Amino acid sequence: MYSGIIDRYRVLLPVSEDTKIISLSEGNTPLIALPKLSATISPYLTLFAKFEGLNPTGSFKDRGMTLAVTKAFEEGQQTVMCASTGNTSAAAAAYAARAGMGCYVLIPQGKIALGKLSQALVHGAKVLAIEDNFDKALCLVREICADHPIALVNSVNPYRLEGQKTAAFEIVDDLGYAPDYHALPVGNAGNITAYWKGYKEYFDSGKSANKPKMLGFQAAGAAPIVSGSPVAHPETIATAIRIGNPASWHGANNALMESCGHIDSVTDSEILAAYNMIAAMEGLFAEPASVAPVAGLCKLASQGFFTEPATIVVTLTGHGLKDPDIAVSSANTIPISLPATRDAVLQAIGY
Ligand code: F0G
Numbered sequence: 001m002y003s004g005i006i007d008r009y010r011v012l013l014p015v016s017e018d019t020k021i022i023s024l025s026e027g028n029t030p031l032i033a034l035p036k037l038s039a040t041i042s043p044y045l046t047l048f049a050k051f052e053g054l055n056p057t058g059s060f061k062d063r064g065m066t067l068a069v070t071k072a073f074e075e076g077q078q079t080v081m082c083a084s085t086g087n088t089s090a091a092a093a094a095y096a097a098r099a100g101m102g103c104y105v106l107i108p109q110g111k112i113a114l115g116k117l118s119q120a121l122v123h124g125a126k127v128l129a130i131e132d133n134f135d136k137a138l139c140l141v142r143e144i145c146a147d148h149p150i151a152l153v154n155s156v157n158p159y160r161l162e163g164q165k166t167a168a169f170e171i172v173d174d175l176g177y178a179p180d181y182h183a184l185p186v187g188n189a190g191n192i193t194a195y196w197k198g199y200k201e202y203f204d205s206g207k208s209a210n211k212p213k214m215l216g217f218q219a220a221g222a223a224p225i226v227s228g229s230p231v232a233h234p235e236t237i238a239t240a241i242r243i244g245n246p247a248s249w250h251g252a253n254n255a256l257m258e259s260c261g262h263i264d265s266v267t268d269s270e271i272l273a274a275y276n277m278i279a280a281m282e283g284l285f286a287e288p289a290s291v292a293p294v295a296g297l298c299k300l301a302s303q304g305f306f307t308e309p310a311t312i313v314v315t316l317t318g319h320g321l322k323d324p325d326i327a328v329s330s331a332n333t334i335p336i337s338l339p340a341t342r343d344a345v346l347q348a349i350g351y
Helices: 035-041 059-075 086-100 112-120 134-147 160-165 167-174 190-204 248-258 269-281 287-300 324-330 341-350
Strands: 031-033 045-051 079-083 102-110 126-130 181-185 213-219 262-266 308-315
Touching: 031 167, 035 045, 035 269, 035 287, 045 287, 059 079, 059 102, 059 160, 079 086, 079 134, 086 102, 086 112, 102 112, 102 134, 112 126, 112 324, 126 134, 126 341, 134 287, 160 190, 167 190, 167 269, 167 308, 181 248, 181 287, 190 213, 213 248, 213 287, 262 269, 262 341, 269 287, 269 308, 269 324, 287 308
Parallel strands: 045 308, 079 102, 102 126, 181 213, 181 308, 213 262
Antiparallel strands: 031 045
């Protein structure tokens, strides 16, 4: 039994035998078949969800954070810092607590989901909410970390991407091959860059016979890579990917080009429809940004993009519990208040 992604994939990661690993047993997330969703979207598709919401802090960020914090600790740093739309700050705060390190996080004021904010607070991070967006927060954090003894743990830190690439390894290990397509949401573009790196490394070392085409999806109000230029005021209900100038833009373009992939955008209403569809149809609760690729696959299928049988893995990047406000406000139902009697309950359920 492995305890976390560094333990499991140690030889493929930049650690030595002496490295003290800071882990919360992240990774080893399930690959879940989506038979009903597949049949609904296209007769050609066999879909699987890589449910990264089941990581210790509820998102894929834990894979990169275990390595970034492990290396910062090894290098003698005492504090980490990040800009975040929420999930990175939750992971940074948790792994810093685990390591006994300090943690500062910069977030866009009023634009991060409640679950994520509560995680950063409960793990003891100093949370600074700026009156601007993620892109500005990342600029500030990069400047500050460049001339202060603080480790930057955003995905511009290469250890983050090294850790995140292990999700691709797990998929190939589970399926026995790489899928035909891999679909995921794109915000700061670190994850699509990391997955492609992982798939390529497994292919180059002979551990898989093929590589997927990468499919990235951005929210329509925050789609700089799709449009080809930065978005000054990104807007979307999928606050995790409310980003106008992705740091790993080049990495994403490279992944798309090398894999012969495709990037597209989906509207907020398409995202909400996908959010409710996967929850109701397959029993999977993922946060809005996570289901952008589900919405994207619906869009591409309706345009005739898929013309032959294909296996597709969709990364559900974060758990639905991260954003309870969206869950409650977008639900098709509300709790019914009743007197505490048997008759009232029976009447309400139609007996
Ligand atoms: N999905 C979720 C749930 C995210 O939190 C993020 C990014 C992404 C997708 C996009 O991944 O940035 O690698 O392209 N969240 C970052 C954060 C920006 O601060 O938590 P990406």
